[in-house]
Amino acid sequence: MKIVETIAEVREQxxxxxxxxxxxxxxxxxxxxxxxxxxxxxxxxxxxxxxxxSVFVNPTQFGPNExxxxxxxxxxxxxxxxxxxxxxxxxxxTPEEMYPKGFCSFVDMDVLTKELCGLSRPVHFRGVCTVVxxxxxxxxxxxxxxxxxxxxxxxxxKRMVLDLNLDIEIVGCPIVREADGLxxxxxxxxxxxxxxxxxxxxxxxxxxxxxxAESGETDAHKLVQAMTDIISAEPLARIDYVKVxxxxxxxxxxxxxxxxxxAIAVYIGKTRLIDNFMVQAGGAGA
Numbered sequence: 001m002k003i004v005e006t007i008a009e010v011r012e013q014x015x016x017x018x019x020x021x022x023x024x025x026x027x028x029x030x031x032x033x034x035x036x037x038x039x040x041x042x043x044x045x046x047x048x049x050x051x052x053x054s055v056f057v058n059p060t061q062f063g064p065n066e067x068x069x070x071x072x073x074x075x076x077x078x079x080x081x082x083x084x085x086x087x088x089x090x091x092x093x094t095p096e097e098m099y100p101k102g103f104c105s106f107v108d109m110d111v112l113t114k115e116l117c118g119l120s121r122p123v124h125f126r127g128v129c130t131v132v133x134x135x136x137x138x139x140x141x142x143x144x145x146x147x148x149x150x151x152x153x154x155x156x157x158k159r160m161v162l163d164l165n166l167d168i169e170i171v172g173c174p175i176v177r178e179a180d181g182l183x184x185x186x187x188x189x190x191x192x193x194x195x196x197x198x199x200x201x202x203x204x205x206x207x208x209x210x211x212x213a214e215s216g217e218t219d220a221h222k223l224v225q226a227m228t229d230i231i232s233a234e235p236l237a238r239i240d241y242v243k244v245x246x247x248x249x250x251x252x253x254x255x256x257x258x259x260x261x262x263a264i265a266v267y268i269g270k271t272r273l274i275d276n277f278m279v280q281a282g283g284a285g286a
Contacts, residue, residue: 001082001088002089003092004090006093014052017050023050024049024139025143026135028054028056028135030186031057033077034185038081041087051086053089058127063123063124108129109159109160112125132157148174151261152250152261157170181207182199183202198235209227212226219254220244220253236269237268239267244262246259246261262278
């Protein structure tokens, strides 16, 4: 396994692989890798000849008062995890390599980015779309792998690939959870023991919402209320949003009569955590 820091090195290696007729996968990450990332890499390993993992804490997707400076970083740990899965190349650029002096071109999106995380983090998805499209151009993968925990991000990337005619297959992979249900996240490390316990309110509300939808509930507002009630009962929790949206457009819906996403963002202390469940076909009543 190689670790490289420059765009030129990545391009040189990928060109060589493609000359040999090999398929290439990309797993874009911000590092501090956990079992959720491992599941993406393992799937990429299974479905492709070569696997590239990018490890880059992307400054353009953080707002002015967010956790860019404190976001956890541990390249040694990340490299060991990648190596154990059989990753071929880690791309670990500096911010200057990705955004040289004078950089002023961005990829922006309307509609899908105006809801959920896009409301409370207005610059976030412009940064995500820009860095991911740059990574796609640098690595030129056949397939790219993203976690369903960041469901809005996954929908945004799929839309960007469709709208910009990028010849890349986007693969979404299921949420990986701790034994007690909490969705795996690099930000879980911010939680104190008391907050870690309180954070279970997210998965409890998700599991309750899913059960309600599976039982045949068709009113999106009742689903939102049931999930909100569970979270509100936890004193350390502060709700950013609890919403049910159309899975394709990310716009709020009243009836569970189509594929939908039930998504939550909750502050536990100062740490903002997200979780979700989705119903892919025809809504809960189908």
